[in-house]
Amino acid sequence: MxxxxxxxxxxxxxxxxxxxxxxxxxxxxxxxxxxxxxxxxxxxxxxxxxxxxxxxxxxxxxxxxxxxxxxxxxxxxxxxxxxxxxxxFPISALQIAPKNKKFGQTDLSHRDYLGSILGLGIERGKVGDILVSEDGAACFVSEEMAEYIQTNLEKVSKTTVTVKMVDKAHILSPKRTELRRVTVASMRLDAILGEALRLSRGKAQTLISGEKVNVNWGVVTSTSYILKTGDMVSARGFGRFRVGEIGGRTKKDRIGLELEVYI
Structure with missing residues (x-):
């Protein structure tokens, strides 16, 4: 090599x-x-x-x-x-929850959890997904850092928290999807992005040209990029979706299309 x-x-x-x-x-x-x-x-x-x-x-x-x-x-x-x-894989799962739900913040975000963990002096590469829910967050971290985080993470933002290790096999992703059947004029990225995430064509084009749209986890800046079945598309701050089955043309010469939208 x-x-x-x-x-x-x-x-x-x-x-x-x-x-x-x-x-x-x-x-x-x-x-x-x-x-x-x-x-x-x-x-x-x-x-x-x-x-x-x-x-x-x-x-x-x-x-x-x-x-x-x-x-x-x-x-x-x-x-x-x-x-x-x-x-x-050397991955540990931590369950982080407010110590007192009555007096804790109820709107803690992904940024709050990540910032508090990194504030312990931990590198970003040691932290994986943080799945936020109403009850707290499940956080995947490098095995070598799990005990340190468990011992030292006392607050997220201004909320006192408890941290415990849990079996990662028992954590289910909260991501849910909704199947939508739409019709589009073409398989262009800007057209499908707007339809999937309910954005105007102009807004979709602005996000693409602003390098805020990924296709299969890589940035795409061409509004006329042609999507195909199986492509995963995400727009930063607006959501993501997967392109499903492409159907035939309608009487109005539009393309029938299935989209799996993450909600």
Missing amino acids: NKQQMLKGIQDGEERLLFAKVLDQVTFALKRYEVQFSDFMDMAKCERFLQRLNNVADLDVLAFGGVEDAERMILGFAPKQACICQEI
Whole structure:
């Protein structure tokens, strides 16, 4: 494996540094015949790294974030003869809840939980998804940091909290989807984005040109980008959806389309 060749074309300095570390872990896994794990990263980086690692001989790579449909994942690397599965990923789950619900804040956000955890001096790469609910939040973290967070996290924003480790297998993603059947003039990104998230065509185009829209976890800035079945689309601050089955044309020459919208 030629490390410099693998790094070629990565312009972002932070991403290049992260992938260089990943490649070192891959090398270690192959030489020592041991499973290695990266830090948490967003799905866009995961996708790009997986594409670059696809052609590495004798290597198995698996991505997992602790829960189905996780948006932040860890990459696991192992020689093809070794066993790598979700169960061995070094991910712990923490349940964070207000100590006194009567006097605690009821509107704690993802940002509140993340900020309080990072405020303990923990790196962002050690924290995965934070699933916020009415009762608190479930947080996936690197196994090595779980006990430290449990011991030291006393407040989220101004609310005193309790933290306990729980079995990550028992945490279900609160993400729910709604199947919508729509008709669109074309499979252009701006047209479908507006229809799926109930935005005006102009608003959809502004989000796309403003680099706030991802397709399959990568930023797309072309409003005329053509979507296809299976594509995952997200607009920062507005939601996400998956493109479903594409049907035939209507009498008005519009395309019938199924969208799985996360609600």
